[in-house]
Amino acid sequence: MTEVDQADVVIVILGADFGFKTPSGESVTQQEFRRAKAGGKRVLAFLQDVPVEGPQEAFRWEVSDYVDGLFRATFRNEHELSDAIVQALHQLNVTRAAISEQEFVERLQQGQGHGQRHWNNGSRDTRVEIAFVPQPELSGTLRQVHSEHETFFLKLCQAGLSSLKDGYKDFDQGDLTGINAGNVAWRHHDSGMAWFSVALTTDRSSHDPFAGHYISPSRVRNTAEAAFGLITHGRGGWFQLSLTDISYKLFQEPPTVASSSLSMPHRQEEQIVERQLLIPASQAAYNRWLDDVFFRMGRKLAG
Numbered sequence: 690m691t692e693v694d695q696a697d698v699v700i701v702i703l704g705a706d707f708g709f710k711t712p713s714g715e716s717v718t719q720q721e722f723r724r725a726k727a728g729g730k731r732v733l734a735f736l737q738d739v740p741v742e743g744p745q746e747a748f749r750w751e752v753s754d755y756v757d758g759l760f761r762a763t764f765r766n767e768h769e770l771s772d773a774i775v776q777a778l779h780q781l782n783v784t785r786a787a788i789s790e791q792e793f794v795e796r797l798q799q800g801q802g803h804g805q806r807h808w809n810n811g812s813r814d815t816r817v818e819i820a821f822v823p824q825p826e827l828s829g830t831l832r833q834v835h836s837e838h839e840t841f842f843l844k845l846c847q848a849g850l851s852s853l854k855d856g857y858k859d860f861d862q863g864d865l866t867g868i869n870a871g872n873v874a875w876r877h878h879d880s881g882m883a884w885f886s887v888a889l890t891t892d893r894s895s896h897d898p899f900a901g902h903y904i905s906p907s908r909v910r911n912t913a914e915a916a917f918g919l920i921t922h923g924r925g926g927w928f929q930l931s932l933t934d935i936s937y938k939l940f941q942e943p944p945t946v947a948s949s950s951l952s953m954p955h956r957q958e959e960q961i962v963e964r965q966l967l968i969p970a971s972q973a974a975y976n977r978w979l980d981d982v983f984f985r986m987g988r989k990l991a992g
Contacts, residue, residue: 690720690721690724693721693724693725693728693730694724694728696725696730697730697731698730698731698732698733698781699721699722699725699730699731699732699733700732700733700734700735700774701718701721701722701725701732701733701734701735701752702734702735702737702770703718703734703735703736703737703745703748703749703752704737704739705737705739705740705741705745706745707743707744707745707748710744714744716744716745716748718748719748719751722734722748722751722752726755731760731781732755732760733760733774733777733778733781734752734760734761734762735761735762735763735764735770735773735774735777736749736752736753736761736762736763736764737763737764737765737770738763738764738765760777760780760781762776762777780925780968780969783824783825783925783968784824784966784968786824786825787824787825787926787927787966787968788822788824788826788927790927790964790966793822793927793929793964794964796822796880796882797820797822797882797884797929800864800865800876800878800880800882800884801820801876801884813934814872814888814889814890814934815888815889815904815932815933815934815935815938816886816887816888816889816932816933816934817886817887817889817909817912817913817930817931817932818884818885818886818887818929818930818931818932818933819884819885819912819913819916819917819920819928819929819930820882820883820884820885820928820929820931821882821883821884821920821921821926821927821928821929822880822881822882822926822927823881823882823921823924823925823926824924824925824926824927824966824968826880826881826882827880827881828879828880828881829879830877830879830880830881831864831866831877831878831879834866834877835861835866838857838859838866838867838868841868841875841919842857842868842870844918844919845870845873845875845919848915848919849911849915850873850887850912850915851870851871851872851873852871855870855871856870857869857870857871858870860874860876864878864879864880865877865878865879872887872888872889872890873885873886873887873888874886874887875919875920877920881924881926883920883921884920885916885919885920887912889904889905889908889909902937902938902939903938903939903941903942903943904932904935904938904939904940904941904990905941905942905943906940906941906942906983906986906987907942909932909983910979910983913930913979913982914972914975914976914979917970917972917975918972921970923970924970925967925968925969925970926966926967926968926970927964927965927966928964928965928966928967928970928975928978929962929963929964930962930963930964930979930982931960931961931962931963932960932961932986933959933960934959934960935958935959935960935961935990936958936959939990940986940987940990940991961986961989961990963982963985963986965978965982
């Protein structure tokens with residue numbers, strides 16, 4: 690296992706055969722995979738598209754279920770395996786060259802300084818915001834995105850985050866472009882950085898005096914999932930999900946029947962933030978990250 694301990698990256702190739710079974714009942718490859726997993730190593734896994742059974746089938750499921758630090762691909766022949774290895778190493782290089790979390794935060798602070806002031810209207814509604822910085826960063830994206838405001842607005846409406854009757858207003862300032870559409874604001878920077886903000890307004894016709902003290906997890910989740918397809922254009926990079934104006938509010942679905950009392954939490958935090966680097970960034974990988982985010986948020990914002 691010395692080679693695994695000293696390696697920066699461990700490549701695992703799984704075919705149909707389990708291989709030599711050690712006294713522990715594991716194959717040598719299985720031992721190496723588990724050692725790499727325990728050591729937090731980057732694992733590049735390549736699974737041959739062949740029927741498997743018995744312990745090899747269980748091992749493949751074990752590899753498939755592991756999502757941390759793992760690139761995984763299937764192959765049918767040597768040519769596909771070679772291509773997959775090249776792709777994996779390229780993505781590994783992109784990940785290593787990515788900016789740090791602190792640099793990501795600094796990029797957001799610099800970019801949001803101008804665009805954000807236009808949606809802070811003094812409302813105490815909780816706001817969910819998803820920010821994204823592609824890796825590697827881009828340049829010269831402003832001209833094309835500037836011409837796509839109407840297309841973006843229609844996508845908002847299709848996602849149920851805005852309505853055609855409300856319309857939208859263009860936003861253009863310096864290296865930023867975007868739109869304001871009701872409770873939604875979208876900004877895009879020339880570097881490819883983008884952020885998407887939605888105010889979780891309560892139904893003004895509600896007769897529940899406490900309706901504004903609930904933060905609906907399902908509504909936050911739906912907004913966050915929709916944002917992926919709206920602002921990433923299929924690219925990997927840094928993601929940030931934040932909730933602002935959350936003090937003295939409950940992170941749970943509002944009651945369907947108006948209540949006459951509310952046990953209000955004494956929590957005074959104004960904001961909660963989660964960040965993650967996802968390379969590559971698929972909707973499935975993004976949703977798995979959201980699963981972890983909402984688990985942590987639920988614990989932090991419990992009563």
